[in-house]
Amino acid sequence: MITYFHVIKALEYLLDQAGELQWRDWLRADIELWQSENDASHHLNAYGGMGSLNDLWISTWNGRVLSESQKSWINETLSLFRHLAFQTAQCLKKKNGGVFSRIAVNKVLRTARGNLHLDGWRCLNCGYLETQVDGVERFLAKEVLPGEISRAKTESDLISIVEMGFSSQLSEIQKMREQVNAQVVESGITVTERNVWMRPCPHCGSNNTEVCHWLRIRRRFALVVKPLGIRFPG
Numbered sequence: 001m002i003t004y005f006h007v008i009k010a011l012e013y014l015l016d017q018a019g020e021l022q023w024r025d026w027l028r029a030d031i032e033l034w035q036s037e038n039d040a041s042h043h044l045n046a047y048g049g050m051g052s053l054n055d056l057w058i059s060t061w062n063g064r065v066l067s068e069s070q071k072s073w074i075n076e077t078l079s080l081f082r083h084l085a086f087q088t089a090q091c092l093k094k095k096n097g098g099v100f101s102r103i104a105v106n107k108v109l110r111t112a113r114g115n116l117h118l119d120g121w122r123c124l125n126c127g128y129l130e131t132q133v134d135g136v137e138r139f140l141a142k143e144v145l146p147g148e149i150s151r152a153k154t155e156s157d158l159i160s161i162v163e164m165g166f167s168s169q170l171s172e173i174q175k176m177r178e179q180v181n182a183q184v185v186e187s188g189i190t191v192t193e194r195n196v197w198m199r200p201c202p203h204c205g206s207n208n209t210e211v212c213h214w215l216r217i218r219r220r221f222a223l224v225v226k227p228l229g230i231r232f233p234g
């Protein structure tokens with residue numbers, strides 16, 4: 001089971017590679033404070049308010065601009081690591097923090113699995129459905145990352161997970177990507193490279209479009225309909 005210390009070490013590595021030097025130095029201070037005084041309070045100050053660590057979005061790596069799919073992976077990884085670091089740091093303030101930390105890690109991973117959905121757009125006029133290449137990639141990252149993190153035991157295991165985003169041609173992941181893409185198409189959803197709002201609808205021209213989400217149920221993507229409920233396309 002990973003600990004607060006493993007997560008902040010991996011987070012420091014991620015921020016360093018991303019060239020986010022201000023936040024990397026913040027994490028270095030967290031690491032020193034933990035090593036000298038077993039104190040996680042400085043890390044908790046990184047969250048909340050405008051311009052906090054929660055607002056960080058990574059777009060470069062080793063000085064290079066990331067591709068859209070790499071951005072999806074690395075920002076999903078950042079998001080999970082942030083949750084893990086925050087939750088475990090909070091637990092460490094409490095008595096018997098070690099036990100609570102384990103519960104906190106499981107809770108973060110369970111929530112991440114529970115939030116596994118595909119994002120996209122739909123036209124309320126003609127029913128046209130669309131998702132983007134990076135939306136599919138985000139779905140894939142959300143599907144893969146919690147399992148990998150739950151198997152991690154050390155900070156180097158977590159760092160390997162960060163690196164997975166850059167070997168996304170790994171045969172296993174490539175196979176999963178092809179499966180997800182095929183399921184998306186079979187569910188009647190078009191995959192595009194769009195990086196702006198889908199308005200108007202490219203099919204009928206109507207401006208009556210909205211953001212939507214799908215859950216994957218038995219290899220099909222079903223639309224989540226408000227207030228509650230799902231609907232299979234077609």
Ligand SMILES: [Zn+2]
Nearest residue numbers: 123126201204
């Ligand atoms: Zn339409």
